[in-house]
Amino acid sequence: MMLRELAHARAGDKGNISNVSVIAYDPANYPLLCELLTPERIKFHFADIVMGDVLRYELPQIGALNFVMHGALNGGVTKSLALDAHGKSFSSVMLEIEIVLPTQND
Amino acid sequence: MKHIRIGAGAGYSGDRLQPALDLIERGNLSYIVFECLAERTIALAQQRKLANPEQGYDPMLELRMRAVLSLTTSPRVRIISNMGAANPLAAARKTREIAESLGIRNLKIAAITGDDVLSNICERDLNVIETGERVSELGSKLVSANAYLGAAPIVEALAAGADIVLAGRIADPSLFLAPLLHEFGWDPSDWKRLGSGILAGHLLECAGQLTGGYFADPGYKEVPGLATLGFPFADIDELGNATFGKLAGTGGMLTIATCKEQLLYEVHDPSRYVTPDVVADFSRVRIEEITDDVIAVADADGTERPPKLKVSLGCSEGFCADGQISYAGAGAQQRGELAIEILREQFSLQKIAIDEVRYELIGVNSIVPIRKSDSPDPREVRLRVAARTRDLQSAKFIIETVEALYTNGPAGGGGITGAITPVMAIYSTFIPREWVAPKVHYEVII
Numbered sequence: 042m043m044l045r046e047l048a049h050a051r052a053g054d055k056g057n058i059s060n061v062s063v064i065a066y067d068p069a070n071y072p073l074l075c076e077l078l079t080p081e082r083i084k085f086h087f088a089d090i091v092m093g094d095v096l097r098y099e100l101p102q103i104g105a106l107n108f109v110m111h112g113a114l115n116g117g118v119t120k121s122l123a124l125d126a127h128g129k130s131f132s133s134v135m136l137e138i139e140i141v142l143p144t145q146n147d
Numbered sequence: 148m149k150h151i152r153i154g155a156g157a158g159y160s161g162d163r164l165q166p167a168l169d170l171i172e173r174g175n176l177s178y179i180v181f182e183c184l185a186e187r188t189i190a191l192a193q194q195r196k197l198a199n200p201e202q203g204y205d206p207m208l209e210l211r212m213r214a215v216l217s218l219t220t221s222p223r224v225r226i227i228s229n230m231g232a233a234n235p236l237a238a239a240r241k242t243r244e245i246a247e248s249l250g251i252r253n254l255k256i257a258a259i260t261g262d263d264v265l266s267n268i269c270e271r272d273l274n275v276i277e278t279g280e281r282v283s284e285l286g287s288k289l290v291s292a293n294a295y296l297g298a299a300p301i302v303e304a305l306a307a308g309a310d311i312v313l314a315g316r317i318a319d320p321s322l323f324l325a326p327l328l329h330e331f332g333w334d335p336s337d338w339k340r341l342g343s344g345i346l347a348g349h350l351l352e353c354a355g356q357l358t359g360g361y362f363a364d365p366g367y368k369e370v371p372g373l374a375t376l377g378f379p380f381a382d383i384d385e386l387g388n389a390t391f392g393k394l395a396g397t398g399g400m401l402t403i404a405t406c407k408e409q410l411l412y413e414v415h416d417p418s419r420y421v422t423p424d425v426v427a428d429f430s431r432v433r434i435e436e437i438t439d440d441v442i443a444v445a446d447a448d449g450t451e452r453p454p455k456l457k458v459s460l461g462c463s464e465g466f467c468a469d470g471q472i473s474y475a476g477a478g479a480q481q482r483g484e485l486a487i488e489i490l491r492e493q494f495s496l497q498k499i500a501i502d503e504v505r506y507e508l509i510g511v512n513s514i515v516p517i518r519k520s521d522s523p524d525p526r527e528v529r530l531r532v533a534a535r536t537r538d539l540q541s542a543k544f545i546i547e548t549v550e551a552l553y554t555n556g557p558a559g560g561g562g563i564t565g566a567i568t569p570v571m572a573i574y575s576t577f578i579p580r581e582w583v584a585p586k587v588h589y590e591v592i593i
Binding site: 066 | 186187277361362364367368404407408409410411412413414415416417418430431432433434464467503504505507509531533534535570571572573575
């Protein structure tokens with residue numbers, strides 16, 4: 042299934058850095074998101090878009106992760122030639138990540 | 148416990164006006180904040196000021212002020228805004244003129260200057276963070292340098308009885324922190340309370356983004372009444388606890404989920420949200436629903452403010468040319484790709500000064516209706532070429548070359564458009580706060 046089934050997201054821009062929050066609809070799924078959404082996974086998903094490092098910040102009390110993606114905005118909104126110069130759509134691109142749920146053992 | 152109600156009147160320069168008017172009339176506000184200054188807005192405003200010394204403030208200022216000042220509320224809702232942009236003094240004079248034309252008496256308008264540090268920056272030749280160059284190496288490209296000021300000059304203006312405070316570059320959440328410092332007399336080194344005030348400001352500064360704007364995703368996140376989206380207000384008490392609400396009868400919604408999304412909007416390390424007044428810590432914030440459309444937010448923290456202030460440097464860097472043409476029907480994509488090949492060759496033959504160029508194919512249903520098809524090929528594409536050029540002539544050449552695709556390019560190309568815009572790039576540097584001296588000026592109607 043897509044990450045979209047478990048979480049919502051919002052993208053913001055600052056200079057050449059995009060941050061995308063990923064927030065679990067059900068806080069019970071937060072540990073799963075932590076396990077699956079490693080910075081490496083995010084960097085792979087945004088290959089050809091994110092040129093620099095991806096950092097992850099954890100906010101367990103609100104069931105959210107914040108991904109800070111460096112070199113993601115073609116030099117930043119003030120210089121970028123991209124149609125979506127702010128990277129507003131990165132939130133929905135993030136939610137396309139394919140999730141495989143761990144099998145339940147009774 | 149005493150609390151102050153602050154409303155969000157705008158989340159950007161061109162924002163809708165009605166939600167602010169509703170809040171002023173029906174919101175029982177003490178303050179309304181209009182946040183209208185994006186990163187490069189002030190650099191563009193600086194250029195308008197150079198062309199005309201009475202310009203350079205927000206282009207919507209007149210319209211907003213006329214509408215807002217026409218409303219009569221008692222007591223008066225005090226207004227705080229960065230609509231002064233590159234010229235707060237002219238913004239205050241214009242506001243005075245509007246108020247006088249409406250017959251308003253007994254009004255004090257404050258203008259805050261000192262964020263413009265261009266001459267200071269050039270004298271000291273600081274480092275540019277993004278490029279590693281010296282400021283002097285930017286040469287004549289550099290058109291503006293504005294330091295992010297903190298809340299202090301607004302607090303001074305409020306203490307002097309200002310009804311309207313017009314600033315240029317002030318950190319967005321500090322516009323909201325200022326009335327809290329003024330009303331509650333918080334110690335400017337009470338980092339926890341300042342962090343709480345910054346959190347409230349951060350949640351309010353994008354206005355409709357807290358109340359359901361930038362949120363809807365059909366089938367997953369439904370938002371009622373987006374066409375009449377209302378803006379939020381917050382009740383903040385002297386400990387810094389904040390409760391957010393919106394007006395009954397306006398569209399949108401205020402939920403734990405909308406607040407969580409906005410909490411992290413444009414935030415990097417949530418435990419270190421750097422502002423001129425405090426390094427705020429949002430990492431342990433709790434969000435709780437009190438009732439429908441009423442959300443309480445608590446447990447922000449903060450640490451000592453940074454010794455230096457961030458400065459935005461506006462640099463004029465040539466032009467952006469954007470040319471487009473559509474191809475639809477059989478072989479749409481192949482014809483679009485052929486057109487791209489033609490453009491590439493023509494640009495390289497001309498040896499024009501292009502710093503960066505990108506070619507792309509866009510399209511779903513702008514020319515032909517969506518139709519279920521077995522073919523994986525798109526039924527239409529819109530070719531877009533976008534380029535940054537050093538001079539206007541090169542930008543014009545790109546647009547003319549795209550236009551020539553009508554008669555010189557692949558079959559069936561239509562709907563050509565072209566636009567040229569100046570590129571205003573923003574870089575940053577940091578300046579010791581002692582080098583920046585904010586000043587408050589007043590226009591008074593007796």
